[in-house]
């Protein structure tokens with residue numbers, strides 16, 4: 681489809697000799713939110729890794745912005761990925777991690793103060809990430825992901841560790857991102873969050 685921003689064409693991935701994704705066809709339009717849902721081990725993270733160019737296809741094709749994902753500044757200037765918890769810099773506070781993200785990316789989507797406020801981290805801004813709770817650290821990861829400029833968000837279980845009220849707030853933030861023309865593909869086990877997007881399963885069958 682000509683207006684797709686992300687597509688997979690018969691995407692097949694085998695890991696350790698086992699098929700994880702089989703002939704998956706997915707098309708995502710700009711401004712869409714897609715929720716990849718399915719049980720543990722069904723291939724959600726593998727799909728996201730393929731879209732980020734971190735997992736090669738065994739066969740088939742992945743296209744993002746009309747080209748195979750590429751590990752270069754041009755690609756990562758438009759794609760923000762939330763995966764596993766990153767390595768935190770020793771000695772830097774939560775605020776300083778966000779400042780670092782703002783400093784390396786021109787035209788951040790929001791100021792550090794706004795990010796701290798949006799993600800309810802003001803009171804813990806001067807703590808090192810490892811002194812934060814699990815949910816607070818996840819909010820810091822999300823703040824960092826949403827602060828950097830992007831037009832595509834790839835989120836692997838963004839709800840991890842978040843309480844109910846912050847999950848609802850996350851849904852609002854993702855809808856705002858999509859309303860501004862951004863595209864979201866997220867793997868999620870949160871049924872409420874998934875209702876904010878078009879639901880697909882890694883088997884390619886509409887969920």
Ligand SMILES: Nc1ncnc2c1ncn2[C@@H]1O[C@H](COP(=O)(O)OP(=O)(O)OP(=O)(O)O)[C@@H](O)[C@H]1O
Nearest residue numbers: 695696700718719720721722723724725726727867
């Ligand atoms: N490096 C690897 N080598 C072999 N098999 C792997 C590897 N990584 C993942 N797998 C297998 O691939 C399958 C899909 O894993 P994946 O992490 O994509 O699932 P998922 O749907 O994201 O699961 P979860 O809901 O638990 O996060 C699983 O059966 C997993 O055991």
